[in-house]
Amino acid sequence: MTVRLSLETLAELPETVARPSYERSDLKPGILHIGVGNFHRAHQQVYLDRLFSTGRDHDWALVGAGLMPFDTKVKSALAAQDYLATVVAQEAGSSTARVTGPMTEFVEPGDPQKIVDRLADPAIRIVSLTVTEGGYFVDPSTGEFDPSNPKIQADAADPDHPQTVFGVILKALKGRRERGETPFTVMSCDNLPHNGKVARDAVMGLARQADPDLATWVGETVAFPNGMVDRITPATGDRERRIVAEDFGIADEWPVFCEDYIQWVLEDKFTAGRPALEEVGVQFVPDVSPYETMKIRILNGGHAIIAYPSGLMDIEFAHEAMETDLVARFLEKVEREEIIPIVPPVPDTSLDDYFALIKTRFANPKIADTIRRLCLDGSNRQPKFIIPSIRDNIAKGRDVEGLALESALWCRYCFGVSDSGREIEPNDPNWDRLTERAKAAREDPSAWLAMADIYGPLKDEPRFAEPFARWLKMLHEEGAEAVLKTYLGD
Known part of the structure; x- marks a missing residue:
């Protein structure tokens, strides 16, 4: 009753x-x-x-x-x-x-x-x-x-x-x-x-x-x-x-x-x-900035990292993504090598402990947070959650292989078809524009990076544009699973 x-x-x-x-x-x-x-x-x-x-x-x-x-x-x-x-x-x-x-x-x-x-x-x-x-x-x-x-x-x-x-x-x-x-x-x-x-x-x-x-x-x-x-x-x-x-x-x-x-x-x-x-x-x-940066880069950026390969691999929920060895290791490597090292210190907070908590939260099977929700609205989320980490790494002379791969995975997701051939339904307020760009980028990756409202001058930055183009080509040829194995050195 x-x-x-x-x-x-x-x-x-x-x-x-x-x-x-x-x-x-x-x-x-x-x-x-x-x-x-x-x-x-x-x-x-x-x-x-x-x-x-x-x-x-x-x-x-x-x-x-x-x-x-x-x-x-x-x-x-x-x-x-x-x-x-x-x-x-x-x-x-x-x-x-x-x-x-x-x-x-x-x-x-x-x-x-x-x-x-x-x-x-x-x-x-x-x-x-x-x-x-x-x-x-x-x-x-x-x-x-x-x-x-x-x-x-x-x-x-x-x-x-x-x-x-x-x-x-x-x-x-x-x-x-x-x-x-x-x-x-x-x-x-x-x-x-x-x-x-x-x-x-x-x-x-x-x-x-x-x-x-x-x-x-x-x-x-x-x-x-x-x-x-x-x-x-x-x-x-x-x-x-x-x-x-x-x-x-x-x-x-x-x-x-x-x-x-x-x-x-x-x-x-x-x-x-x-x-x-x-x-x-x-x-x-007095100042929220350190907490904001920590959360947006590590948690929200982390959501994007697991979302797009999972979307291409037809994984439905976030906890299932964390149960998928390749996706979990992809998150670990990008966070450890390209995100956490450039997050400024946060008062009374261990970034390692915070990331450990994030992984536990992502893996919570009761939440049933869908991968589709995490993939939603990338045109607004990527410039806030991912692009700042790319810019900061480049400014410090650091590699962005993992973040370039995340961007390529987003582009490949917006192509509109998963690796199995399943149609990806519109999932962004700018979906038509993104799909058009993603299809053009299959032959010319610069067509995607030319979205200045998202990437700004990064399209002309070879330390980002070159790995992005390489990963995108490989994603179309081999699929997300194979590309993750390559990135992880399997």
């Missing part, structure tokens, strides 16, 4: 399922979050649920919001269960379920003005974001905000009718300024290097075009803290809904599955206060 998740049925849940120890009626909104996806519910919402369960800071509850068509489905699913979520944390030998409830409402999607209106409430003191790595209008070739993006140009020309997240934020901040109210903090929770700066550049870049005086005020008064977020959180499907029903007796339309590990490192820079998240494990530090 399963219990349909709602506030009314919380007491009927099995005793093995943890649930909020606070009353929903005691919560008052203090944060509006844009982009209510799985990661947000497995991360920020979990921390807030823990904090509210201590009996404090109940005036920092969440209001959900979104601007994408998918957000209508999100709102409908969550509203039907009173915005509660079943979060299943999994280790190799155990699984625990907890119902979390820090979200109290969801702004009706489809109308940006409704978010602006909700942000007129001075009780909302933080706007947090998970809008994906590609949602910040960054030019991948420079790593800087792109003011020429058509959507940004449209919001700059008509700031009273914004369509982008940053147009909405700017209009809401303008209203705060006109009313003489304290502005809210803008807190990115996306997996980006210097995510606070990236969010600030987007808001400020739009403001400079639309209203230079407002831009000055935003620059002087609004906080954009940098943060490093970490928790492996796969997508939800029928498998996850079935497990929640069969193992925990809960009928949840959108449960969240994640690893047991969780981390959030955050700068203590807030315009109008913040919840006491340090009480539940959030690390507040």
